[in-house]
Amino acid sequence: MTTPPPPQKPTQRVVVTSPRTRAPRARRPYSGTREINEQSELGAVYMRTLIRAQRRLGLSVCLVTCGALGVLPLLFAIDPELGKVRVLGLGLPWFLLCVATFPMLLLAGWFYVRQAERSEREFAELVERP
Amino acid sequence: MTSGYAIVAVLVVALGAILVGTYGLRVSRTTSDFYVASRTVSPWWNASAIGGEYLSAASFVGIAGLIFAYGPDMLWFPVGYTAGYLVLLTMVAAPLRRSGAYTLPDFAEARFRSRVVRGVASVLALAIGWLYLLPQLQGAGLTLNTVTGAPNWVGALVVTVVVTVNVMAGGMRSITFVQAFQYWLKLTAITVPIVFLIVAWQVHGAKSLTEPKYPVFPAETRVTFSHQTVIHAEQSIFIEGTGEIDGTRVENVGFTLTDGYHRIGQGSEFTFPEGAPVPHMSTMDHNTNETWSLPMSSGADFPLYGAYSLIIATFLGTMGLPHVIVRFYTNPNGTAARRTTLIVLGLLSVFYLMPPMYGALGRLYTPELLMTGQTDAVVLVLPTRMIEGIGGQLLGALVAGGAFAAFLSTSSGLVVSLAGVLSQDVLRLGGVRGFRISTMLAGLVPLAMTFVATGMPVADMVGLAFAVAASSLCPLLMLGIWSSRITTIGAIAGMLAGGVPALTAGLVTMFTDTGDAWYEVLLSRPAAWTVPLGFTVMYVVSLLTQRHVPPGVQRTMVKLHAPENLGLDGAGASDERS
Numbered sequence: 164m165t166t167p168p169p170p171q172k173p174t175q176r177v178v179v180t181s182p183r184t185r186a187p188r189a190r191r192p193y194s195g196t197r198e199i200n201e202q203s204e205l206g207a208v209y210m211r212t213l214i215r216a217q218r219r220l221g222l223s224v225c226l227v228t229c230g231a232l233g234v235l236p237l238l239f240a241i242d243p244e245l246g247k248v249r250v251l252g253l254g255l256p257w258f259l260l261c262v263a264t265f266p267m268l269l270l271a272g273w274f275y276v277r278q279a280e281r282s283e284r285e286f287a288e289l290v291e292r293p
Numbered sequence: 294m295t296s297g298y299a300i301v302a303v304l305v306v307a308l309g310a311i312l313v314g315t316y317g318l319r320v321s322r323t324t325s326d327f328y329v330a331s332r333t334v335s336p337w338w339n340a341s342a343i344g345g346e347y348l349s350a351a352s353f354v355g356i357a358g359l360i361f362a363y364g365p366d367m368l369w370f371p372v373g374y375t376a377g378y379l380v381l382l383t384m385v386a387a388p389l390r391r392s393g394a395y396t397l398p399d400f401a402e403a404r405f406r407s408r409v410v411r412g413v414a415s416v417l418a419l420a421i422g423w424l425y426l427l428p429q430l431q432g433a434g435l436t437l438n439t440v441t442g443a444p445n446w447v448g449a450l451v452v453t454v455v456v457t458v459n460v461m462a463g464g465m466r467s468i469t470f471v472q473a474f475q476y477w478l479k480l481t482a483i484t485v486p487i488v489f490l491i492v493a494w495q496v497h498g499a500k501s502l503t504e505p506k507y508p509v510f511p512a513e514t515r516v517t518f519s520h521q522t523v524i525h526a527e528q529s530i531f532i533e534g535t536g537e538i539d540g541t542r543v544e545n546v547g548f549t550l551t552d553g554y555h556r557i558g559q560g561s562e563f564t565f566p567e568g569a570p571v572p573h574m575s576t577m578d579h580n581t582n583e584t585w586s587l588p589m590s591s592g593a594d595f596p597l598y599g600a601y602s603l604i605i606a607t608f609l610g611t612m613g614l615p616h617v618i619v620r621f622y623t624n625p626n627g628t629a630a631r632r633t634t635l636i637v638l639g640l641l642s643v644f645y646l647m648p649p650m651y652g653a654l655g656r657l658y659t660p661e662l663l664m665t666g667q668t669d670a671v672v673l674v675l676p677t678r679m680i681e682g683i684g685g686q687l688l689g690a691l692v693a694g695g696a697f698a699a700f701l702s703t704s705s706g707l708v709v710s711l712a713g714v715l716s717q718d719v720l721r722l723g724g725v726r727g728f729r730i731s732t733m734l735a736g737l738v739p740l741a742m743t744f745v746a747t748g749m750p751v752a753d754m755v756g757l758a759f760a761v762a763a764s765s766l767c768p769l770l771m772l773g774i775w776s777s778r779i780t781t782i783g784a785i786a787g788m789l790a791g792g793v794p795a796l797t798a799g800l801v802t803m804f805t806d807t808g809d810a811w812y813e814v815l816l817s818r819p820a821a822w823t824v825p826l827g828f829t830v831m832y833v834v835s836l837l838t839q840r841h842v843p844p845g846v847q848r849t850m851v852k853l854h855a856p857e858n859l860g861l862d863g864a865g866a867s868d869e870r871s
Contacts, residue, residue, distance in 0.1 A: 166401070196712070196859055197856070199851060200847070201745075202847060207847060210847070210851055210854065210855070211851060213855070214775070214850065214853055214854050217854065218775050220383075221383035222383075224379075224383050224386075225379065225380055225383045225384060228376070228379060229376060229608055232372065232376065233601075233604060234606070236369075236588070236597060236600040236601060236604070238588065239588035240588075240589060240596075240597050243587070243588070243589070246365075246587040246588045246589075247587065254365070254587070255584070255587050256365040256501070256587075257365055257368070257649070258367065260365065260368035260369070260371075260372050261368060261371075261646065261649050261789050262646075264375075264376075265375065265645065265646070266371050266642070268375055268376055268638055268642065269380075269635075269638055269639055269642060271379055272378075272379055272382050272383075272634070272635045273635060274637045275379075275382060275383050276599070276631050276632065276635050277420050278312035279387070279631060280628060280631075283628075283856045285854060286589050286855075286856070287858070290859060291642055291859065
């Protein structure tokens with residue numbers, strides 16, 4: 164075991180250049196993490212931005228996908244002849260609802276997960292910047 | 294279709310579940326083990342477990358039965374059950390996990406800091422869970438009745454006992470393993486037979502499934518009517534046998550069944566000749582195989598309203614099911630919760646390719662079910678009907694085992710989550726003993742309910758549970774997670790405004806006979822009016838009571854939305870998250 168050297172008194176330093184603006188920069192060294200944890204105005208803005216971005220992403224993926232599915236009953240009701248169209252040997256409603264829907268849902272889910280993780284990474288970079 | 298192999302398969306599934314459960318007994322020790330498997334579950338295990346838990350009687354037997362009877366309008370059931378997970382993924386998966394809630398009432402309390410909101414959420418979760426358990430037990434009764442001829446209550450009793458004992462012994466840790474295993478068992482049990490059935494259909498000459506003709510008896514068929522049934526014959530048919538037709542007793546002689554409606558007495562047994570068009574239950578529409586395959590062929594009143602109501606209920610209801618929510622807690626963090634949900638989407642997509650094929654083949658090979666009304670049995674009966682000899686019997690046994698696995702796994706998941714809610718919020722009994730007492734209660738109530746329910750198709754009943762969840766707990770989750778303006782009063786008002794009418798409509802449809810009154814569809818498919826009601830009331834009342842925004846809502850929002858690894862849990866507030 165080595166004993167650490169006795170702590171030296173830190174050298175006094177004096178700032179000799181002045182900041183280029185007149186505005187005080189007192190809060191600059193705070194990281195976003197600290198802003199959020201101390202519930203400052205700035206922290207609230209950070210959080211609101213993240214929540215808005217995630218809400219917009221979630222709602223758009225959801226609405227586009229569910230909207231695309233949701234118009235189908237209406238289409239089939241407006242034009243019953245559509246039900247008789249055949250795709251790959253299956254009636255159109257069967258093809259759309261049994262076969263085509265599932266890959267579309269998966270694709271939408273995969274896209275959402277990728278985007279959501281990306282926006283969380285960007286948020287992390289933003290708030291961890293000192 | 295009494296078959297020794299099928300009975301063996303059902304027994305093997307039940308015993309297997311108990312064995313795995315007992316293995317779990319040795320590894321689960323603490324209260325935390327009991328509730329959430331100590332959060333040591335990987336996304337693939339977790340996703341398989343969610344799939345195993347979610348694929349219920351409705352998915353395994355119900356969907357095929359409804360498609361078989363009512364055509365492509367019913368395809369919205371599998372689509373909705375899957376799309377519900379997309380909505381869950383995009384709107385609630387990660388925040389729900391980050392809230393650190395065990396159950397939905399926990400979430401309500403964490404978000405609103407109010408015991409009252411928690412209480413209302415608990416009561417609704419219990420109601421939804423019991424409403425969902427009922428069709429599982431009914432499906433089990435039907436399966437045992439089809440494979441062994443035992444009365445319907447036997448299957449319900451067997452499932453209740455196996456599940457209750459298993460959950461009491463092992464808690465959720467063993468359940469996670471059981472559930473994950475059950476997904477793969479169910480997928481095998483529905484996929485392997487359909488491959489053989491399609492080959493058999495090809496060998497039989499690949500008869501068209503959509504000919505402009507009524508379904509006909511593929512061979513001379515002996516049919517037993519277990520209930521009094523009103524049927525409609527498309528042509529007059531010469532039948533033989535014993536029973537009661539339109540109040541006239543027929544004893545072992547031939548009888549000409551004229552075209553039109555007839556009332557067949559309970560216990561009647563008749564033989565129908567090969568090639569005769571199959572009469573159908575009076576509640577179904579007069580469809581040839583061609584018209585059956587077109588949209589809006591179900592013959593229901595207001596088909597467009599019905600379709601949209603079903604879409605709303607299934608898309609939004611998934612997130613409010615108590616047994617689905619509890620699974621999210623076993624993910625280590627929000628990111629894993631999202632990935633798990635994505636895997637679930639994939640697993641469900643594969644499974645739901647199968648049931649429509651059973652439904653379509655049923656039109657050719659088991660059309661007499663259209664007449665007896667046991668349409669839910671189509672998956673169980675097809676293999677033995679299409680493939681002769683031991684091969685068909687073995688495939689039939691596989692399907693029966695898979696169906697039984699479906700009832701066991703969904704019921705287990707429900708009983709675990711309901712027991713959690715009961716022990717924490719209703720009985721207020723802590724510890725392992727409280728959990729066991731609650732488990733008993735969670736299983737016995739729906740068993741009692743099976744004796745008074747009217748026999749409605751299992752997938753329809755499940756649809757009602759979805760409607761209640763979508764109208765009450767879905768607004769709570771969606772608005773609670775994404776808006777900081779929701780107040781405690783708004784949350785309570787919204788849950789009640791959506792949940793109470795939906796629940797009432799569900800109970801009225803299940804326990805009384807509404808017949809064909811014009812408002813029948815508003816009650817049997819309530820989601821299209823109760824869901825907007827719940828959302829609107831919750832939001833508007835919240836805006837009117839802005840002074841009651843729960844304290845610390847900003848800090849709660851940080852916890853729900855910020856990634857865990859940043860250490861953003863509010864100022865130094867200690868958290869139980871490990």
